[in-house]
Amino acid sequence: MSGVTPPSADDVGSIATDPDAFERFYREHLEAVRRFVARRVADPHLAADLTAEIFLAAVDSASAYRPHRGVPQAWLIGVARHVVAGEFRRQSRDRALAGRISGRRLLDPDSLGRIEERIDAERQARQLYEALATLPPRDRALMELVAVDGLSIAEAAAVLGVKPGTARVRLHRSRARVQLQLQPFVQEVLP
Amino acid sequence: MSLDTFERNLLTELRHHVAARTSVGAVTRSRPRRRWTVAIAGGGLASTAAAAVIVLGLGAASPDAAYAVQSRPDGAVVVTVFDLSDAAGLQGALAAKGVRAEVSYVPDFQQTGGQAPTAGSGAACAIALAKVDGGLRFTLTAAQIASGATLDIVTSGSSPTDVGSPVAVTWSGGPC
Numbered sequence: 001m002s003g004v005t006p007p008s009a010d011d012v013g014s015i016a017t018d019p020d021a022f023e024r025f026y027r028e029h030l031e032a033v034r035r036f037v038a039r040r041v042a043d044p045h046l047a048a049d050l051t052a053e054i055f056l057a058a059v060d061s062a063s064a065y066r067p068h069r070g071v072p073q074a075w076l077i078g079v080a081r082h083v084v085a086g087e088f089r090r091q092s093r094d095r096a097l098a099g100r101i102s103g104r105r106l107l108d109p110d111s112l113g114r115i116e117e118r119i120d121a122e123r124q125a126r127q128l129y130e131a132l133a134t135l136p137p138r139d140r141a142l143m144e145l146v147a148v149d150g151l152s153i154a155e156a157a158a159v160l161g162v163k164p165g166t167a168r169v170r171l172h173r174s175r176a177r178v179q180l181q182l183q184p185f186v187q188e189v190l191p
Numbered sequence: 192m193s194l195d196t197f198e199r200n201l202l203t204e205l206r207h208h209v210a211a212r213t214s215v216g217a218v219t220r221s222r223p224r225r226r227w228t229v230a231i232a233g234g235g236l237a238s239t240a241a242a243a244v245i246v247l248g249l250g251a252a253s254p255d256a257a258y259a260v261q262s263r264p265d266g267a268v269v270v271t272v273f274d275l276s277d278a279a280g281l282q283g284a285l286a287a288k289g290v291r292a293e294v295s296y297v298p299d300f301q302q303t304g305g306q307a308p309t310a311g312s313g314a315a316c317a318i319a320l321a322k323v324d325g326g327l328r329f330t331l332t333a334a335q336i337a338s339g340a341t342l343d344i345v346t347s348g349s350s351p352t353d354v355g356s357p358v359a360v361t362w363s364g365g366p367c
Contacts (some may be wrong), residue, residue: 017213019206027192048197054204059212063278064295103201111197146230161343169205 012072026055029076036080038122039148041128044115048086048103054080070158078159079151081141131178139174142167160175248335258326260284266333269335272344273326285342290331316340316362329360 014021031052037047057079065075067188107115119126129148132140138160157167194202209250238341259271266287272281285292316335321328333344340362 016209019209022209023202023206026205027194029192029193030198049200052201052205055201056208061206061208061295064293066293103197106197106200106204108196111195114195156366163364 010080012067012075013062016059022059025058025072029073032073032076034118035122036077036085036149038115038118039125040084042126044112044119045107046087047115048107048111048120050103052103052106054083054089058082063105067162068114070155074151074155074159077145077151081144081159121174132174135174135177139170139177142170143174143178146165146171222364234311240255258284260288262288263330266336268331268336269328270331271328272324281344288344289336291339291342294344311332318360318362327358327360338362 011021011024016022020080020114033051037050037054041047041050054076058076061079063074069075108122129144132143133149135143141160142162145151145159146153151159153167153171154164157164160167162170240242257273259269260281261269268285271287276363282292283295315338318329318331343359343361343363343366345359345361
């Protein structure tokens with residue numbers, strides 16, 4: 001499982017059928033998924049489950065990837081958004097995550113500790129994520145991707161299927177809306 | 192990048208999942224295809240919106256073809272979908288009519304997940320959905336097709352056997 005070459009955009013479609021292509025994809029994008037999850041959940045066991053679910057969902061929807069709509073990582077972030085949103089909906093209905101691969105079952109003490117360290121390191125981003133709940137859903141999604149996940153405006157626009165100009169207008173409006181409580185952080189991450 | 196024990200174990204399980212998925216897919220492709228019927232979410236037989244959501248479910252009565260794409264004399268294209276499992280075929284049929292379309296499987300898709308009408312969209316981007324003969328029918332106007340927008344058909348189902356999958360049909364790009 002080592003010595004693999006980085007994936008190209010053309011390889012994404014094959015991650016659903018080729019374990020080696022999937023491994024390249026996994027190694028290339030695991031760090032982005034780690035950070036995405038740690039910025040949204042504070043429970044390391046849930047973080048492990050969500051990591052597994054995000055990659056499973058990527059495998060299941062790989063055929064939907066379109067290179068002209070964005071780079072593979074932006075597409076994967078879009079998939080991750082749907083997985084995490086689905087989990088939050090399940091939590092709201094008091095239902096446990098019923099994943100096909102239980103991430104928490106694979107945890108050992110050292111790995112659990114590393115996830116907890118990442119969650120601690122992302123505390124500020126997680127506070128920002130939670131504070132954005134005051135925004136309308138589509139504005140919040142855009143703000144999350146840019147301010148919490150560090151995507152460019154063009155990348156975030158591609159994830160959400162909107163024009164970059166539209167995204168820029170929405171971000172300007174959102175920044176004004178949350179200016180009082182988030183001004184230092186938002187001004188730092190938004191152009 | 193270096194992986195910890197959890198990440199190595201997860202990679203191993205995911206590799207097995209991909210391998211098993213491939214072998215299962217090879218078997219199921221030879222089985223008779225199950226059919227879908229359509230129920231409009233939110234009530235009523237038709238809805239008009241720039242982004243509209245329906246729910247597909249398994250049913251018995253539908254024509255043999257998975258979809259039908261027909262041109263009208265006024266330049267509009269009428270699409271009837273009974274089955275979204277042949278996404279490439281549907282995209283090809285639409286392309287032959289000048290419609291650039293993409294069928295996407297998005298896990299946990301819901302209308303609020305980025306499929307709301309974009310700013311500036313309105314009647315020019317509206318798509319009317321209707322339940323007809325056990326399928327989903329919508330009409331794309333000549334102006335919409337000529338605008339260069341992309342038709343997005345999104346379902347949360349990842350296979351023909353997934354049921355109850357929300358489906359949205361929207362335009363993106365161009366004036367939409």
